[in-house]
Amino acid sequence: MSTRKRPPPNPLDPDSDSDTSSPPTSKKRPFQQKPPPTTTTTTTAPPPQAANAASNDEDDEDDYMNMTIAEPTLPETFSQRKKRLQLEAETRARPKSKAELAALEKANRDAALAKSLLDTQTPNKGLLMMRKMGFTPGSALGAPTASTNTARLEPIPVTLKEDRTGIGHASAQRAKLAATAPPTTTTTTAAAQLSPEDYRARVAEEQEERRREAQLVAAQKLAEEFECERSGSSVGTRAVPLRSINVLWRGLVKRREEKERERRMRYDLLQSLDAPRLPGYDRDCELDEVDKAALGITVPGLRRPAGTVVVEDEGEEGDEVDEELEREEARSAGERVAALCEYLRRQYRYCFWCKCRYEDEEMEGCPGVEEDLHG
Structure with missing residues (x-):
């Protein structure tokens, strides 16, 4: 029995057998021990939407202060329903106070006044009667007014009368004031023609006249006191006829x-x-x-x-x-004051401007009779 050596395989030949180390094919293969499996960890990045949702979940879980916990709703018990119905019945049966009635009346009145009288949705009795006579909402009614020269499109509004005076009292008062008031045409014309300089001069003249009147009363009182002192009577009691008193006071x-x-x-x-x-x-x-x-x-x-x-x-x-x-x-107040000052100097040696009574008739130290000389 001869054994023949097989030639080495040619790598360029496709028909040649490349597995030289494999044993010949047999029905039973010998047991081969398999290497242990190697575990490779592969990290896959999550999608951006999932990452945002996860971050939002983390923020929601951390925001404990703004968390709202829904309380469980329990069904209404028989006692709770009975108490609620009793409270509603007591509220309906309780009489309203004056403030509540006034507020309710005002709300109803405002709502009624705000509603148009030509409202076709809820027509009133007057609108129904006008419709039967041929009136249609939106058309003019009545004679044209003097201001707009057009007829009225809306009915006359309701004016609420809040005072307790009679009807026509305001117009009567206005007519009475207009009748008793002086005519304003002359006053307005004079005020329009009056210049600022003339106005200042007039005001200064009025102030000077009031000052002279006050000086006149003071000089008259002084003259009366000196006369009562000479006669031995008291001021305010008259023992002589009125015509016998000096005309100056x-x-x-x-x-x-x-x-x-x-x-x-x-x-x-x-x-x-x-x-x-x-x-x-x-x-x-x-x-x-x-x-x-x-x-x-x-x-x-x-x-x-x-x-x-x-x-x-x-x-x-x-x-x-x-x-x-x-x-x-x-006579003017200035002339009467000058006459009184002269009388006081001549009879009692008293200077009204110096406010001093002198011992001799020369009145040494007094500048003179006029006010301007006294500074």
């Missing part, structure tokens, strides 16, 4: 007595409201001696009751016109 005395007489008359009227009225008290005729004594008027030869108020009965003296006093008051 006679007006001051007359105004003071008239004011005192008015005060006494008001006092007597208030005191005699509950007392019985005597015959002839409210008449214009002259009272007799008995009525004068009953009313407290001084009557010669009669004694008046204690506690009665005495009212001087001037007679004809108060009714006569004092022409001398009228001529004096017709």
Whole structure:
């Protein structure tokens, strides 16, 4: 038995067998031990959407302060339903307060006033009657007005009257004010023609006139005090007739007595409201001696009751016109002040501008009679 060597395989020959180390093919293959499997870890990057979702989940899990936990809703029990129905019934049965009723009334009134009277969705009785007479919403109704020269498209709006005066009171008040007010045409024209310089001059003149009037009253009071001091009487009490007082301050005395007489008359009227009225008290005729004594008027030869108020009965003296006093008051305040200053210097050696009474007639140290000389 001869053995023949096989030639080595040619790598360039495709038909040659490349596996030289493999044993010949047999039905039973010998047992071969397999190497252990090698585990390779491959890292695959997640998609960007999944990464964003994961980061959002982490942020949501970490935001414990803003987490809202839904409370489980339990079904309403029988006792809870009974209590709720009882509370609703008590709320409906409770009478509303005045504030609630006023608010409800205001809301209903505003809603009714805001609704158009020509609303076709909810027509009212008036609109239905007008439709039957041939009116259609949107068409004009009535005569054209003077301002727009067109007829009215909407009904006259409702004006709510909130005061308690009668109907027509406001128009009557406006007419009364217009009748009593002076005409504004002359005033407006004069104000328009008045320049700023003229206005300032007029205001300065008015202020100077008021200052002169105040000086006149002060000089009259000083002259009266000096005269009462010389005669030994007190200021405010007159023991001589009014015409015998010097005309320079006679007006001051007359105004003071008239004011005192008015005060006494008001006092007597208030005191005699509950007392019985005597015959002839409210008449214009002259009272007799008995009525004068009953009313407290001084009557010669009669004694008046204690506690009665005495009212001087001037007679004809108060009714006569004092022409001398009228001529004096017709003069300007500056002229009257100058006359009083001259009288005080001549009679009492008193300078009204220096506010000083001198010892001799020369009045050494006084600049003069005029106010401007005193600075």
